[in-house]
Amino acid sequence: MDIVLSGFVLGLMGSFHCAGMCGPIALALPLNGNNNAVKVTGGVLYNLGRSVTYALMGAVFGLVGQGLSLVGFQKWVSVAMGALMIISVLVPSLFKKVNSGKIPFAGAVRKGIQRLFAKKSFGGLFFIGLLNGLLPCGLVYVAIAGAIGAGGVAEGALFMLLFGLGTLPLMLAISILGNMMSLSVRNKMNKVIPVMVVVIGLIFVLRGLSLGIPYLSPPESKLSPAAHSQVDTMEAVDNSCCH
Numbered sequence: 001m002d003i004v005l006s007g008f009v010l011g012l013m014g015s016f017h018c019a020g021m022c023g024p025i026a027l028a029l030p031l032n033g034n035n036n037a038v039k040v041t042g043g044v045l046y047n048l049g050r051s052v053t054y055a056l057m058g059a060v061f062g063l064v065g066q067g068l069s070l071v072g073f074q075k076w077v078s079v080a081m082g083a084l085m086i087i088s089v090l091v092p093s094l095f096k097k098v099n100s101g102k103i104p105f106a107g108a109v110r111k112g113i114q115r116l117f118a119k120k121s122f123g124g125l126f127f128i129g130l131l132n133g134l135l136p137c138g139l140v141y142v143a144i145a146g147a148i149g150a151g152g153v154a155e156g157a158l159f160m161l162l163f164g165l166g167t168l169p170l171m172l173a174i175s176i177l178g179n180m181m182s183l184s185v186r187n188k189m190n191k192v193i194p195v196m197v198v199v200i201g202l203i204f205v206l207r208g209l210s211l212g213i214p215y216l217s218p219p220e221s222k223l224s225p226a227a228h229s230q231v232d233t234m235e236a237v238d239n240s241c242c243h
Contacts, residue, residue: 003150003207006200007143007159011166013196014139018167019174021137025113026175029128030120036176042125043175044168049129051164054140055157057133058147062156065148075208081149082204085142089194089201109134133164142197149204 019026029046031039068077113131116124133140143163147156 003146003203004155004159004162006203007146008162008166010139010143010146010196010200011163012169013166014143014163014193015167015170017139017193018137018171021139022132022135022171023174025128025132026171028117029125029175030117031125031175032120039176040172042122043172045122045126046129046132046175047164047168047171049126049131050133050171051129051161051168053130053133054143054164055161057140057144058150058160058163059153059157061144061147062150062153062159065150065156066152068148069151075210077151078149078204078208080208081145082201082206082208084145085197085201085204088138088142089197105134106136139193146200146204149208 026043026046029043031042065077065081109131113128116128116131140163143160146163147159150156150159
């Protein structure tokens with residue numbers, strides 16, 4: 001659960017990065033209405049749409065992590081994904097293409113968002129969020145690495161869902177109040193994001209190393225589903241009435 005909650009922390013701190021990348025979309029949202037309740041509802045639906053897309057992506061990549069864990073590779077997946085997070089910060093040049101936007105479907109996604117802007121409805125705002133979640137973003141790909149390392153479909157989906165919800169407060173504030181923070185403040189906060197990515201990466205690495213540290217680096221018997229299942233089965237037999 002500590003790994004899953006780290007997704008929320010990553011989203012919360014990473015939302016300052018989102019303000020720079022997706023801020024223009026958030027500012028331009030067609031939040032029509034005569035009262036703030038309608039505007040807030042529209043803004044929440046947009047951000048929930050992003051979070052749903054992230055959760056679906058988390059389920060897909062969590063399935064990859066689950067498959068690897070079933071063949072006994074979960075600890076190494078956790079170490080590898082944590083190392084990838086750290087490397088993405090220490091050697092950012094290796095990941096420049098991730099944010100370049102030169103991905104085949106990105107243009108189609110942007111055109112879809114532009115068409116939805118004309119609808120000016122709650123449904124349109126939700127679907128703008130769904131599509132927005134597909135746009136190229138280095139921070140999202142870091143979160144995907146976390147979803148793989150989470151080791152399961154549900155865990156991966158929850159990790160990414162909480163990542164999306166972590167970005168909600170700031171992104172909603174931008175939609176409702178406009179560009180509320182100066183560029184200098186955003187730049188200062190952006191300096192914290194790499195630190196958080198490294199910290200979360202270290203958590204994944206420690207988790208995979210199975211050092212027996214409570215809540216942080218559980219023993220391998222707790223990390224491996226196969227071993228854990230075998231232990232549970234033996235305990236069930238020992239405690240059965242037939243025994």
